Amino acid sequence: xxxxxxxAVPNDGLTTRQRRNKPLLVVHTGDGKGxxxxxxGLALRGWNQxxxxxxxxFVKSAKWRIGEQTVLERLxxxxxxxxxxxxVDWHKMGSGWSWTRKQxxxxxxxxxxxxxxxxxxxxxxDETYDLLVLDEFTYPLAWGWIDVDDVVTTLxxxxxxxxxxxxxxRAAPELLExxxxxxxxxxxKHPMDAGQKxxxxxxx
Amino acid sequence: xxxxxxxAVPNDGLTTRQRRNKPLLVVHTGDGKGxxxxxxGLALRGWNQxxxxxxxxFVKSAKWRIGEQTVLERLxxxxxxxxxxxxVDWHKMGSGWSWTRKQxxxxxxxxxxxxxxxxxxxxxxDETYDLLVLDEFTYPLAWGWIDVDDVVTTLxxxxxxxxxxxxxxRAAPELLExxxxxxxxxxxKHPMDAGQKxxxxxxx
Numbered sequence: 027x028x029x030x031x032x033x034a035v036p037n038d039g040l041t042t043r044q045r046r047n048k049p050l051l052v053v054h055t056g057d058g059k060g061x062x063x064x065x066x067g068l069a070l071r072g073w074n075q076x077x078x079x080x081x082x083x084f085v086k087s088a089k090w091r092i093g094e095q096t097v098l099e100r101l102x103x104x105x106x107x108x109x110x111x112x113x114v115d116w117h118k119m120g121s122g123w124s125w126t127r128k129q130x131x132x133x134x135x136x137x138x139x140x141x142x143x144x145x146x147x148x149x150x151x152d153e154t155y156d157l158l159v160l161d162e163f164t165y166p167l168a169w170g171w172i173d174v175d176d177v178v179t180t181l182x183x184x185x186x187x188x189x190x191x192x193x194x195x196r197a198a199p200e201l202l203e204x205x206x207x208x209x210x211x212x213x214x215k216h217p218m219d220a221g222q223k224x225x226x227x228x229x230x
Numbered sequence: 231x232x233x234x235x236x237x238a239v240p241n242d243g244l245t246t247r248q249r250r251n252k253p254l255l256v257v258h259t260g261d262g263k264g265x266x267x268x269x270x271g272l273a274l275r276g277w278n279q280x281x282x283x284x285x286x287x288f289v290k291s292a293k294w295r296i297g298e299q300t301v302l303e304r305l306x307x308x309x310x311x312x313x314x315x316x317x318v319d320w321h322k323m324g325s326g327w328s329w330t331r332k333q334x335x336x337x338x339x340x341x342x343x344x345x346x347x348x349x350x351x352x353x354x355x356d357e358t359y360d361l362l363v364l365d366e367f368t369y370p371l372a373w374g375w376i377d378v379d380d381v382v383t384t385l386x387x388x389x390x391x392x393x394x395x396x397x398x399x400r401a402a403p404e405l406l407e408x409x410x411x412x413x414x415x416x417x418x419k420h421p422m423d424a425g426q427k428x429x430x431x432x433x434x
Contacts, residue, residue, distance in 0.1 A: 058413040060258060060268035063275070067267035070274060071297035075430060093275035097305070100314070110304070208418035209262040215412040226279060 049187045050206045055164065055197040058211035065159045065191045066094040072189070073101050073111040077156035080149060082142055083118040084194075085135075085162040112156070117142070139166035143177070153186045164194030167201070174198045253391045254410045259368065259401040262415035269363050269395045270298040276393070277305050277315040281360035284353060286346055287322040288398075289339075289366040316360070321346070343370035347381070357390045368398030371405070382408045 052068070054061035069079050079098065095116050102114030117124045119138045125145060143166070149155060166172045178200050181190060192201065202208050256272070258265035273283050283302065299320050306318030321328045323342045329349060347370070353359060370376045382404050385394060396405065406412050 054264060055418075056416070058415075059411065060264055060271075060413045060415065063271035064264035064268040064415075065271075066274065067264075067269075067271035067298065070270065070301050071267070074297035074301050093278035094271065096278050097274050097315070100308075101301070104304075104308070111301070202418065205419060207263065207420055209264050210416040210418050211262075211264065211268075212260070212414040212416055213412075214259075214406065214414050215409060 048206070049184070050189050051181055051204060052189070052191040052207045052209075053197050053201060053205040054191065054193045054209050054211060055195060055202075056210035056212050057195055058213040059216070060211045061193040061195075062161050063094075064209070064211075065161060065193045066098065068191055069094075069098060069114075069157060069159055070101075072157040073098070073105075073114065075156075076112045078112050078154065079114045079157050079159070080155035081114070081116045081118075081159045081161065082146055082163070083116070083120075083161045084139055084142060085119065085165050115155070117145070136166070136169075136171040139171045142166075143172045147180055150180060150184045150188060153188060155188060157189045157191070160190065160192045162194045163192045164197045164201070167198050168194075168196045174200050177201065178204045252410070253388070254393050255385055255408060256393070256395040256411045256413075257401050257405060257409040258395065258397045258413050258415060259399060259406075260414035260416050261399055262417040263420070264415045265397040265399075266365050267298075268413070268415075269365060269397045270302065272395055273298075273302060273318075273361060273363055274305075276361040277302070277309075277318065279316070279360075281316045282358065283316060283318045283361050283363070284359035285318070285320045285322075285363045285365065286350055286367070287320070287324075287365045288343060288346060289323065289369050319359070321349070340370070340373070340375040343375045346370075347376045351384055354384060354388045354392060357392060359392060361393045361395070364394065364396045366398045367396045368401045368405070371402050372398075372400045378402045378404050381405065 052065075054064055066081075069081065073079055079102075081095075081098065083095075095118075098114045099116055101111055102116075105111045105113050115124075119135070119142055123138065123142055123145065126141070146158065146160065149158070167174050167177065182204060184190070192205075197208075256269075258268055270285075273285065277283055283306070285299075285302065287299075299322075302318045303320055305315055306320075309315045309317050319328075323339070323346055327342065327346055327349065330345070350362065350364065353362070371378050371381065386408055388394070396409075401412075
């Protein structure tokens with residue numbers, strides 16, 4: 027983690043405390059592994075702060091239940107049982123978003139992505155969560171399913187103190203421009219280069 | 231996550247299944263954020279598989295309890311209570327390793343690092359864990375406190391199926407050479423560049 031003093035004190039009219047508590051837009055991009063894993067690691071940390079966690083999984087996510095979903099939902103139930111940590115909602119696009127009962131349009135990924143973004147906008151307006159993870163959200167943007175300008179404007183104008191983490195390759199320049207924190211995960215070496223397939227517990 | 235077929239089928243005499251279940255040495259390096267967070271995310275995933283998780287935190291770790299420690303230890307207790315997931319041991323260098331009662335040498339970081347590595351070697355030989363996270367382990371290597379060749383040889387020869395994840399900047403070339411999977415986290419943009427300090431829930 028970065029330590030010490032910031033490189034410059036900005037002339038933004040905010041106190042250190044206000045600046046410290048600024049809601050962050052975080053982007054994990056690049057071709058390497060760890061983008062989603064680090065985002066769910068942040069969710070873990072946020073849960074421990076008692077934050078309300080909302081995960082929206084676009085694309086891959088949808089088809090199966092990854093380990094993080096099981097664990098974070100378990101932590102959400104622990105919160106209900108004991109009051110520890112915070113509540114967790116996990117929404118995924120796969121076979122229809124969890125807030126809808128529609129299963130029929132599961133094949134229309136573009137429509138499902140648009141529906142997901144519309145819900146995220148509602149949640150942001152309502153300040154439902156303290157931390158939102160928009161997993162692999164860069165893809166529906168890159169494919170033109172969701173309007174980048176709408177996303178950037180909505181995020182810039184979100185009320186209150188809502189942290190947002192977006193993951194995925196090929197993040198739009200406008201999104202990077204709007205982000206407070208951007209990390210690029212670069213693949214240096216991967217077992218698949220040596221002919222090895224993905225394995226349980228490591229890849230999912 | 232990487233999908234599809236590996237680029238080449240290696241001529242290593244292993245079956246696909248053997249190759250798939252090969253224990254991995256994973257390194258998260260680079261100057262960006264997410265190295266440790268992604269490693270703890272993998273621990274989360276491993277816990278969900280019922281793996282025995284051992285975390286060894288070098289350096290920073292030591293001084294305070296980060297969110298991941300609270301949550302992963304809580305998941306370890308959940309395992310004891312309900313049998314869900316796997317057991318979790320969290321060892322940190324800070325004020326003396328948890329398996330020793332010595333507090334006196336907390337100031338001698340080089341000696342504490344050497345002691346930590348000796349314990350890791352014993353655990354590897356005993357196959358105590360299915361996943362070991364050696365957090366910020368690159369630093370005692372970079373500082374010459376622990377011998378890189380000893381580490382690489384020990385890891386190459388570790389018995390059974392023990393995954394090892396090592397995090398930290400400036401990973402030694404020998405370590406990268408020995409690793410199966412290396413991701414470099416690169417800082418593209420960070421709030422501290424804009425004069426913002428770290429904040430709870432995001433940085434720790």
